[in-house]
Amino acid sequence: MRATCWEAPRHVAVENVPDPEILNSNDAIVKITSTAICGSDLHLYNGFMPTMEKGDILGHEFMGEVVEVGKTVKNLKVGDRVVVPFPIACGQCWNCQHEMWSLCENSNPNAWMQEKMLGHHCSGVFGYSHLLGGYAGGQAEFARVPFADVGPLKVPEGLTDDQVLFLTDIFPTGYMGAEMCDIAPGDTIAVWGCGPVGQFAIASARLLGAERVIAIDRFPHRLQMAREKAGADVTINYEETNALEALKELTGGVGPDGCIDAVGLESHAPGIEGWYDKAKQSMRWENDRPIALRHAIMSCRNGRTVSVIGVYSGFIDKFPMGALMNRSLTIKSGQCHVHRYMKPLLQHIINGDIDPSFVITHRMSLDDAPVGYDIFNKKQDECMKVVLTPH
Amino acid sequence: MASQQRIAGLGTEVRSDRAVPARAGTRATSFADREVKPAPWHSSDFVASEKDSVTNFLGWFSIGLGLAEVFAPQAVARLIGLKEDEHTTLLRAYGVRELAAGVGILTRPKPTYWMWNRVIGDAVDLKSIRNAMEAEGNDRAKLKLAALAVAGVAALDVVSSMRLTSEASPAAGKDPGSYKTADTDTDSVIAAVVTVNKPVEEVYNFWKDPRNYAEFMDQMESVHPTTGGRSHWKVKAPPGLSVEWDAQVVQDIPNQLIRWTSVDSTNIDSTGTVRFRTAPGNRGTIVSLDVEYKPKGGPLGAKIGKLFATMPKTQMQNDLRRMKQLIELGEVVKSDATAVPGMHPAQPPSAKELEARP
Numbered sequence: 001m002r003a004t005c006w007e008a009p010r011h012v013a014v015e016n017v018p019d020p021e022i023l024n025s026n027d028a029i030v031k032i033t034s035t036a037i038c039g040s041d042l043h044l045y046n047g048f049m050p051t052m053e054k055g056d057i058l059g060h061e062f063m064g065e066v067v068e069v070g071k072t073v074k075n076l077k078v079g080d081r082v083v084v085p086f087p088i089a090c091g092q093c094w095n096c097q098h099e100m101w102s103l104c105e106n107s108n109p110n111a112w113m114q115e116k117m118l119g120h121h122c123s124g125v126f127g128y129s130h131l132l133g134g135y136a137g138g139q140a141e142f143a144r145v146p147f148a149d150v151g152p153l154k155v156p157e158g159l160t161d162d163q164v165l166f167l168t169d170i171f172p173t174g175y176m177g178a179e180m181c182d183i184a185p186g187d188t189i190a191v192w193g194c195g196p197v198g199q200f201a202i203a204s205a206r207l208l209g210a211e212r213v214i215a216i217d218r219f220p221h222r223l224q225m226a227r228e229k230a231g232a233d234v235t236i237n238y239e240e241t242n243a244l245e246a247l248k249e250l251t252g253g254v255g256p257d258g259c260i261d262a263v264g265l266e267s268h269a270p271g272i273e274g275w276y277d278k279a280k281q282s283m284r285w286e287n288d289r290p291i292a293l294r295h296a297i298m299s300c301r302n303g304r305t306v307s308v309i310g311v312y313s314g315f316i317d318k319f320p321m322g323a324l325m326n327r328s329l330t331i332k333s334g335q336c337h338v339h340r341y342m343k344p345l346l347q348h349i350i351n352g353d354i355d356p357s358f359v360i361t362h363r364m365s366l367d368d369a370p371v372g373y374d375i376f377n378k379k380q381d382e383c384m385k386v387v388l389t390p391h
Numbered sequence: 392m393a394s395q396q397r398i399a400g401l402g403t404e405v406r407s408d409r410a411v412p413a414r415a416g417t418r419a420t421s422f423a424d425r426e427v428k429p430a431p432w433h434s435s436d437f438v439a440s441e442k443d444s445v446t447n448f449l450g451w452f453s454i455g456l457g458l459a460e461v462f463a464p465q466a467v468a469r470l471i472g473l474k475e476d477e478h479t480t481l482l483r484a485y486g487v488r489e490l491a492a493g494v495g496i497l498t499r500p501k502p503t504y505w506m507w508n509r510v511i512g513d514a515v516d517l518k519s520i521r522n523a524m525e526a527e528g529n530d531r532a533k534l535k536l537a538a539l540a541v542a543g544v545a546a547l548d549v550v551s552s553m554r555l556t557s558e559a560s561p562a563a564g565k566d567p568g569s570y571k572t573a574d575t576d577t578d579s580v581i582a583a584v585v586t587v588n589k590p591v592e593e594v595y596n597f598w599k600d601p602r603n604y605a606e607f608m609d610q611m612e613s614v615h616p617t618t619g620g621r622s623h624w625k626v627k628a629p630p631g632l633s634v635e636w637d638a639q640v641v642q643d644i645p646n647q648l649i650r651w652t653s654v655d656s657t658n659i660d661s662t663g664t665v666r667f668r669t670a671p672g673n674r675g676t677i678v679s680l681d682v683e684y685k686p687k688g689g690p691l692g693a694k695i696g697k698l699f700a701t702m703p704k705t706q707m708q709n710d711l712r713r714m715k716q717l718i719e720l721g722e723v724v725k726s727d728a729t730a731v732p733g734m735h736p737a738q739p740p741s742a743k744e745l746e747a748r749p
Contacts, residue, residue, distance in 0.1 A: 003738065020739040023725045055736030057727075072721075092719040094588045094674055105588075106716050109729040112705050124726060127737065134728025134737045144739065146724065 002390065003057045003140030004369040009047030010377070012058065014367050020136065020144035025072040028148035030082060034161040035062035035138050037369070037386045038169060039195045040264070040311045042377050044129065048265060048287070049313055051113060051130040060086035060126040061168040062138030063161060066148075075149045082152035084145050085338035086169045088124040088135060091150035102335035107146065108133040117314060122335060139369055141390045153342045156350070162357035163349055165387065166200070171356050172341035174200025174262065177309035178208050180332040181258025188212040190247060190256035190299060191232070192292040194222035196359045196385050197309060198262035202230035203354055205258070214250060216243050216295075218268065221382040229358040239270050247299045255301035263292035264310025280317055287314030297323050297331075308333035359385040366390040446496060446551050449509060452544065453493030460486025472533025473523055481519070488512055506552040513545035573681070581704055582681035585711040586674070587718050591667050594676040595646045597718050598665055601638075607713035607723065609706060621654070634659070660685040680711060 005015045020029055038061050043049050063083040066076050076082065089096050093105035104123035108114065111121035113131050124146075127137015136143065145152060155164050174197050181189055189205040191198050194217035205213045215226035215235045223235035236246045247256060265288035268274055277289035296306050297320050306329055324331060348354050361384040364372050372386035459467050464482040468474070492512060495505030520538045523529050573580050587594050597603055601622040604614040612627045620640040628634045636659060642650040652662040663682040670677050713723045731740045731748050 005736075005738065017738045018741040020727075021742070021745065023727075023730050024722055026720075053728075053734070053736045055738055057736075057738045090716075090720055090724070092588065093715075094586070097588070106712075106720060106724055109724055109726045111712060112709055115708075124724075130728055130737065134726040134735075136727040136738045144727070 001141040002366055003136070004059060004366065004388075005054075006044060006052050006056045006058055007054055010045060012045065012370050012373050014369055015055075017055075017057065017136075017140075020142050022068060022070045023144065024146055025070040026147050026149055027070040028066050028073055028076055028082075028145045028152065029068040030062070030064040030084065030138075030143050030145050030152075031067045032062050032064040032138055032141060032143060032390050033081075034064070034165050035059050035140075035366075035388050035390065036165060036168075037061075037139070037372050037376055037388070039197060039376075040128075041373070043265060043311055043313070045373050045377055046266065048281075049129050049131070050117075051110075053130060056127070056129070056134075057136040057138075057140055058127045059137035059139030059143075060128055061165065061170070062126075062143060063155070063165050063168065064143075066152075067142070069148060073148045076152060076154070080152075081155045082145075083155060083164050083167045083342070084126070084138065084143070085151045085153070085167075085172075085342060086125055086128075087122075087151075087335060087338055088126065088133065088146055089150055089339060090147050096150070099337060099340045101337040101339040103337075110134055125335075139366065139388060139390075141366070151339060153346065156346075159349065160357070162360060162387070163355060164346065166196070166356040166359070167338075167342050167345055167349075169336065169338065170196045170359075171200045171204075171345055172338045173197050173309050173336040174202075175204040175207075175341055175345060176334070176336045177201040177260045177262060177307045178204035178210070178258070180307040180309075180334075181205070181260065181305050183208045183210050183258060185209055186211050187257040188214065188251055189258040189260065190214040190216065190296070191226075191260045191262055192216045192296055193261070193263035193310060194219070194226045194230075194232075194235075195262065198222075198260075199225060199230040199359050200356070201260045201262050201309065202226055202232050205260075206231040207348065207353060210258075214247065214256060216292075219379060219382075222384065225358070225384065244295060244299055251301070255299050255304075257301050257304045259296035259300040259304075259306045261293045261296045261306070261308045261310045265289060265312050267291035267293070267310075269295075277317070286317040288312045288316045290316040290319065294318065294320055297329065300327075300329050303328045305330045305332055307331075309336065311335075360387055362386040364388055442502070443551075443554075445547060446502065446506065446555070449506070449544070449547060449551060450493050450496030450502070453489045453496060453509065455493075457486045457489030457491075457493055460489060462486075470533070471520070471537035472530030474528045478523075485512075485516070485519075501555060501558075503552065503555040506548060506555055509548045510545065510552050513541055513548055516541050517545070580681050580683045581707050582679065583704060583707040583711050584677060584679040585708070585715050586670050586677050587715045588675040589718050591646045591669050591676045594678060594718060595649075595667050597714075598649055598667075598678075603714075603717065607717055608710050609713075622651075624653075636661070638663075678711060678714070680707065682707070 066080045087102040088107040089101040089104040090106040095103040107124040114121035124133025189210045215232035218239045226232040269291045280286045464479040496502040601614045605611040612625045626634040636653040638651040650664040
């Protein structure tokens with residue numbers, strides 16, 4: 001089959017690789033109809049996530065048709081149309097049984113690697129380095145989906161791929177980011193990063209009843225989408241104004257009630273702070289550039305919550321612990337427990353509360369994946385979300 | 392009294408009927424019974440002052456030399472072969488340095504800093520003597536003797552300083568009441584632990600059948616039960632090398648512990664103990680395994696012993712993780728990269744690669 005493979009930093013190629021086979025009894029093989037490039041794939045693309053190897057198949061946002069099932073699979077049959085959550089979760093361990101799916105205790109065969117870096121390990125993830133299990137990803141013609149009875153969600157008749165594809169990752173991730181802010185009526189929520197996850201964090205804060213949503217980014221087209229499509233009331237372009245001061249002015253001096261970091265480890269800032277982290281990261285003196293995280297903490301209203309859904313890989317520098325401790329802030333974080341949110345969010349889509357397809361800006365065939373990565377990474381052509389069709 | 396607690400991220404209320412204050416009270420009482428000590432005013436009060444004799448000697452040596460250099464610099468100069476009138480100021484300065492080091496060494500509970508200070512002083516002294524030997528009018532023979540004397544003391548200084556540096560804090564090893572992990576450098580025991588989300592009976596029954604062991608122990612080719620609580624263990628070994636033994640169950644307490652030891656083995660003695668207990672809050676069963684390998688004599692035994700001695704804890708941890716998967720899921724979980732041995736990219740293994748796997 002054809003699959004998008006990581007070759008080296010900033011180099012992906014569509015190659016011929018073996019077709020997937022059933023390896024575990026609860027596997028299903030899915031013929032992929034739609035798959036997307038995620039902002040977090042760019043961290044792999046740019047070489048910031050360790051343990052990538054030449055030939056690794058990328059992609060963790062995919063959906064398609066079941067073409068084969070393992071002998072213990074009960075919930076799915078050949079021909080079912082499914083969306084697949086990006087974390088691989090067994091459903092039987094303590095964490096899965098307590099709805100912490102991205103912390104599955106059994107799905108990462110390379111757990112020991114993560115334990116060395118993170119203390120404890122997380123679940124496996126499709127197409128996201130050997131550290132996260134070494135699973136082939138879904139930017140391909142076919143994918144093997146382990147724990148087919150646990151993860152995949154059957155798509156009801158009448159919904160298009162575009163409407164449900166983002167249940168795999170970015171919609172639930174944005175939603176969990178908003179949910180972690182414990183939004184109460186009257187709350188103002190600020191979202192750093194207006195990429196696709198940020199757009200869904202904004203839209204979800206709206207769904208969860210935030211009174212006001214403020215969006216922060218540096219690209220005018222993203223901020224425009226935040227205002228016009230996702231439902232932000234105010235947007236701030238941090239390259240044109242001091243975002244921290246603007247947030248104080250917009251919130252009567254107290255700061256937003258919830259601050260969502262939807263940026264992660266490749267954050268930018270004008271001036272000295274941006275250069276400082278860029279230099280440290282390029283010399284491997286810190287893994288991640290935590291600029292948006294610092295700003296989210298510094299802006300947050302006393303006693304409220306900073307919610308981190310942008311991806312971080314390891315160690316960061318100049319973390320404002322004093323602000324966190326002295327101002328009674330809470331920090332909440334996590335890889336999204338997608339399984340928890342798929343059904344309720346599908347219901348929102350069916351109800352017409354939201355149509356997630358608004359983030360799509362580019363459509364390509366699978367063979368053009370390298371072009372998709374390139375323009376998305378360079379933010380060219382107002383690229384926001386690339387959807388690939390393999391067949 | 393019921394207390395309520397919300398587990399982060401779960402959205403479920405957990406009710407507990409335990410009265411929290413009563414528990415805190417129990418603890419306070421037990422501490423109140425203890426003898427009350429006066430508040431220490433300096434950290435050294437915690438430390439038994441047990442300096443070794445060499446360090447003490449070097450401290451007094453510093454004092455003696457320092458006094459001589461400060462109060463009788465001419466006599467010192469004469470002794471080591473310098474022109475008496477030229478170096479008095481420098482010698483007095485060196486004397487002050489020696490006195491400071493001496494006082495530091497004798498008064499500090501752990502004079503690591505001051506001992507290294509002496510080492511640096513020795514280096515300065517040797518350099519000064521070398522300079523003096525190149526200058527006109529000094530007695531080279533005497534200077535040579537002085538250099539030898541300094542070098543001898545310097546050797547003592549270095550040894551003593553390095554010992555002080557490598558020594559753990561003086562309080563180390565004095566807390567038998569606290570939990571410690573096995574020392575992998577000195578103990579020949581490898582230990583690992585995992586929590587399985589099943590009742591203790593189910594986990595114990597899994598371990599009762601030795602046929603299950605090779606399913607998760609990466610190094611085992613097969614483990615077969617024989618008779619009378621015995622089993623035959625065969626290690627995956629390179630061709631030509633066969634490592635196998637019989638093991639006898641020596642202790643078996645249902646739902647708590649199984650211990651086995653190797654018998655009639657030619658190369659290796661091993662004892663393994665697996666313990667089971669219900670995790671706090673009934674959150675599954677904690678399984679802890681420790682295995683001790685003792686190679687028997689002979690070159691082969693030594694070779695095999697080395698193989699096992701370097702078996703990392705990580706490998707045993709991975710064994711237990713596979714055991715957890717077998718009990719919770721009925722099979723070992725495979726990713727595309729880990730389904731076949733060796734390094735493999737995260738793409739489906741080919742039919743050929745899958746056939747070749749053991």
